[in-house]
Amino acid sequence: MFDIKWIRENPDSFDQALARRGFEASSAKLIALDDSRRSHITKLQDAQERRNAASKEIGKAKGSGDDARAQELIDEVAQIKAFIQSGEEEERRLVGDLEAAMAVIPNLPHDSVPTGKDENDNALLKTHGEKPTFQFNEAPKEHYELGEALGDMDFATAAKLSGSRFVVLKGQIARLERALGQFMIDLHTEEHGYTEVSPPLLVNDSPLFGTSQLPKFEEDLFKTTTGHYLIPTAEVPLTNLVAGEIVAEDSLPLRVTALTYCFRSEAGSAGRDTRGMLRQHQFQKCELVSVTTPETSLDELDRMLDCAEKVLQKLGLHYRVMTLCTGDMGFGARKTYDIEVWLPGQDAYREISSCSVCGDFQARRMNARFRPADSKQPVHVHTLNGSGIAVGRALIAVLENYQNGDGTVTVPDVLRPYMGGLEKIG
Numbered sequence: 001m002f003d004i005k006w007i008r009e010n011p012d013s014f015d016q017a018l019a020r021r022g023f024e025a026s027s028a029k030l031i032a033l034d035d036s037r038r039s040h041i042t043k044l045q046d047a048q049e050r051r052n053a054a055s056k057e058i059g060k061a062k063g064s065g066d067d068a069r070a071q072e073l074i075d076e077v078a079q080i081k082a083f084i085q086s087g088e089e090e091e092r093r094l095v096g097d098l099e100a101a102m103a104v105i106p107n108l109p110h111d112s113v114p115t116g117k118d119e120n121d122n123a124l125l126k127t128h129g130e131k132p133t134f135q136f137n138e139a140p141k142e143h144y145e146l147g148e149a150l151g152d153m154d155f156a157t158a159a160k161l162s163g164s165r166f167v168v169l170k171g172q173i174a175r176l177e178r179a180l181g182q183f184m185i186d187l188h189t190e191e192h193g194y195t196e197v198s199p200p201l202l203v204n205d206s207p208l209f210g211t212s213q214l215p216k217f218e219e220d221l222f223k224t225t226t227g228h229y230l231i232p233t234a235e236v237p238l239t240n241l242v243a244g245e246i247v248a249e250d251s252l253p254l255r256v257t258a259l260t261y262c263f264r265s266e267a268g269s270a271g272r273d274t275r276g277m278l279r280q281h282q283f284q285k286c287e288l289v290s291v292t293t294p295e296t297s298l299d300e301l302d303r304m305l306d307c308a309e310k311v312l313q314k315l316g317l318h319y320r321v322m323t324l325c326t327g328d329m330g331f332g333a334r335k336t337y338d339i340e341v342w343l344p345g346q347d348a349y350r351e352i353s354s355c356s357v358c359g360d361f362q363a364r365r366m367n368a369r370f371r372p373a374d375s376k377q378p379v380h381v382h383t384l385n386g387s388g389i390a391v392g393r394a395l396i397a398v399l400e401n402y403q404n405g406d407g408t409v410t411v412p413d414v415l416r417p418y419m420g421g422l423e424k425i426g
Contacts, residue, residue, distance in 0.1 A: 001099070001102040001103060001105070001361065001364050001365055002014075002030075002102055002105070002108075002361075002364070003364070004030065004031075004034050004098070004102075007027055007030055007031065008031055008034065011027035011028070011031065012027075014026070014027045014108070015027050017108040017109060018105070018106075018108070020109055020113075020115050020326045021106055021108075021109060021326045021327065021329070022117065022326070022327055023105065023106060026101070026105055029101060030098065030101060030102065033094070033097055033098040033101055034098055036094055036097075037091070037094040037095060037098055040087065040090060040091055040094055041091060043087065044084060044087045044088070044091060047080050047083055047084055047087065048084060050080060051077055051080040051081065051084070054073050054076050054077050054080070055073075055077055057069075057073050058070050058073045058074060058077070061073060100215075103209070103215055103216070103365075104215065104216050106329075106331045106332070107212075107329075107331065107332050107333060107334050107358060107359065107361040108334065108359075109326045109329065109334060109335065110298075110334045110335040110357075110359075112323075112335065113323070113324070113325065113326055113329065113334075113335050113336075114323060114325045114326070115325060115326050116325025116326060116327050116328065117325070117327040118325075118327050118328055119324075119325075119328050121325040121327065121328070122322040122323065122324050122325050122328055122338070123322065123323045123325070124320060124321075124322060124323075125320075125321040125322060125323050125337065126320065126321050127318075127319070127320040127321075128309065128312070128313065128318065128319055128320070128321075129313075129316070129317065129318035129319070130318055131318050131342055131344070132318065132342075132344060132401050134344075134403070134405070135404075135405060136404070136405030138405075140344040140345050140400060140403060141345050141400070141403060142275070142276060142343075142345035142346060142400065143276055143277065143343075143345060143395070143396040143399040143400050144275055144276035144277065145345070146345075146399050146400070146403055146407065146409060147169075147173055147399065149407050150171075150172070150173065150407065150409075150425065150426050151170070151171070152169060152170045152171040152172055152173035152174065152425075153167060153168075153169060153170075153173055153277075154167065154168040154169075154170065155167055155168075155276075162281075164274070165266060165274075165279065165280050165281045166280060166281060166282060167277055167280065172419075172422070172425040172426070173395070173399075173425065175419060176395060176398065176411070176415070176419065176425060177284070177391060177392070177395050178418075179415045179418035179419050180391050180394050180395055180398070180415065181259045181284050181286060181391045182259075182418050183311075183314075183414060183415055183418055184259065184286040184311055184388060184389065184391070184394075185257060185259045185286055187310065187311060187314070188257045188286065188288065188307060188388055189257065191310075192255075192307045192310070193255055194255045194256060194257035194288060194307075195255065195256050195257070196256075196257055196258065196259075197234075197237075197238060197241070197256045197257065197258045198258065198260075199231075199234060199237035199238060199258055199260065200231075200237055201230060201231050201260060201261060201263075202224065202228040202229065202230060202231070203228065203229055203231055203236055203237055203240075204227070204228065204229075205227075205229065206240075206243070207236050207237060207239075207240040207243065208221070208229055208236055209365060210236075210239065210240050210243050210362060210365045210366035211235055211236050211239050211240065211332065211362055211365075211366075211385075212331050212332035212361070212362060212365065213232060213236065216331060217331070219265065219268075220232060220264055220265050220266075220268075221263075221264075221265065222263050222264075222265060222281075230263035231260065231262060231263065232262055232263060232264050233262050233285065233287060233385075234258040234260045234262070234285065234287035234289075235287055235289055235385040237258075238256050238257075238258055238287060238289040238385075239289050239291075239362060239366070239383050239385060240366060241254075241256065242254065242291055242366070242368040242381065243366035243367065243368055244366065244367050244368070245368060245369070246369045246370065246371055246378050247291070247368075247369070247370045247371075247381070248370065248371065249293065249370050249371060249372050249373050250373070251370075252291060252292055252293055252296075252370060252381070253290050253291060253292040253293075253296065253300055254290065254291040254292075255288070255289070255290050256288075256289050257286060257287060257288050257289070257388060258286070258287050259284065259285075259286045259287075259391075260284070260285065260287065261282055261283070261284055262282070262283055262284070262285050263281060263282055264281060265281065266279055266280075266281060276396070277392050277393075277395070277396055278350065278392075278393065278396065280392060283390065283391065283392040284390075284391035284392060285387055285389070285390045285391060285392075286311075286387070286388045286389060286391065287385065287386075287387065287388065288304055288307060288308065288355075288384075288385065288386045288387070288388040289383070289384065289385050289386075290303075290304060290383070290384040290385075291368070291381050291382070291383055291384075292381065292382050292383075292384065293370065293372075293379075293381070293382065294359075294360070294379070294380075294382050296382075297357050297359065297382035297384060298335075298357060300357070300382075300384055301335065301337070301355060301356075301357040301384055304355045304384055304386045304388075305321065305337050305339075305355045305386070307386075307388060308339055308353045308355055308386055308387065308388045308389055309321070309339065311353075311388060311389050311394070312339065312341060312352070312389070312394075312397075314414045315394070315397070315398065315412050315414060315415075316401075316412055316413075316414075317341050317342070317397050317398075317401055318341070318342040318401075319339050319340060319341045319342060319349070319352070320339075320340050320342075320349060321337055321338070321339055321340075322337065322338045322340060323335075323336075323337060324336040324337070324338055329356070330354070330356060332356070332358050332361050332362055333356035333357070333358055334356070334357050334358055334359040334361065335356065335357050336354055336355065336356040336357075337354070337355045337356075338351050338353070338354050338355075339351070339352055339353040339354075339355075339389070340352065341393070341394075341397045342397075342401070343396065343397060343400050343401075344400050344401060344403075345400040345403075346400075350393065350396075351393075352387070352389050352390055352393045352394065352397065353386060353387040353388065353389040353390065354386065354387055355384070355385075355386030355387070356384065356385055356386065357382065357383075357384045358382070358383045358384065358385070359382050359383075360380035360381070360382055360383075361383075362383045363380040363381045363382065363383055364380055368380065368381050368383070369381060398412060398415075404424075406426075407426055408424045408425060408426035409424065409425040409426060410423065410424055411423055411424060411425060
């Protein structure tokens with residue numbers, strides 16, 4: 001979350017940064033909560049000092065034969081003890097109030113992030129490649145039209161099994177999805193230096209708090225009857241690998257990746273992207289997570305973006321990179337780049353990867369630190385996460401960009417070894 005000491009020293013800067021995100025000024029409220037906490041702690045400390053002093057006076061009173069004074073002091077100590085016990089509970093409440101207030105405040109944006117309200121204010125950073133041209137006259141088809149015509153993309157059966165926003169993939173399209181995920185995880189581990197991790201898909205609430213999905217976004221999560229949550233992204237378990245730890249500086253940067261299923265309730269997205277695979281309750285994603293020092297985190301963001309871009313470049317897909325404005329960034333992000341791939345069936349760019357640096361925002365929630373070589377005092381790490389990339393959306397992009405006039409789909413060269421040498425689907 002935030003360093004309350006820094007907020008006390010920089011209230012205007014804190015409120016101005018929140019205003020850039022469209023969030024109300026909060027420094028005064030937080031400082032008032034902290035004042036209550038500090039005042040109460042002072043009372044407890046004073047009471048503890050008086051109890052210690054009174055305890056010593058009891059011995060002196062008894063030694064001098066002043067039993068009445070000794071009993072008076074004993075009664076005073078008992079009253080102080082009761083006050084301290086109830087006061088410790090009050091202290092926990094006051095600390096909880098402060099933490100709860102900070103837990104729903106978004107991360108502060110980096111100075112380089114453009115100020116804006118929504119996606120219309122995002123800034124174009126760069127583009128790569130060209131939009132494809134097709135050797136047929138009719139308009140390019142959308143992925144679900146291609147998949148259903150091939151008989152390997154079945155939404156009706158998925159709805160029977162699970163309801164809306166699910167799909168059954170079969171045959172060559174199922175194999176293509178598997179090929180894409182395998183290609184991504186191989187690329188990031190063999191060429192980009194990430195360590196592959198196979199994490200749990202069920203987590204407790206603590207990791208979700210650490211990566212800031214809880215408490216604010218609980219409605220977006222699937223919760224089981226055992227109190228576990230299905231992960232909305234592998235960012236959750238991967239980032240929390242360092243939760244509560246003090247890692248050695250020479251172990252940083254820590255770079256890990258995982259190819260997992262992700263689960264999202266898509267709360268608030270009713271009516272959006274209801275056709276096809278763009279917005280599903282269950283999907284695969286290759287996640288990238290880095291843990292770094294504060295001095296290197298922005299450079300690490302550029303590196304992570306480059307790793308995600310390489311996936312699309314090797315697939316031969318046209319895309320653009322957007323720097324998200326303050327109003328479009330995720331809750332825990334300090335700066336974010338979105339990669340938007342071109343989908344000819346939709347005649348539009350759609351997000352396929354999001355790479356963010358969170359600064360120490362998540363690290364403070366997780367209590368994740370490192371010990372600098374030249375200091376005895378631990379420092380919070382910086383965390384980053386990114387899609388490297390969303391497998392389902394990559395499948396959509398390949399189907400739409402590599403479609404042929406006869407309804408077949410050409411398999412990109414880089415995927416053919418994963419497809420047993422198959423050159424076309426259909």
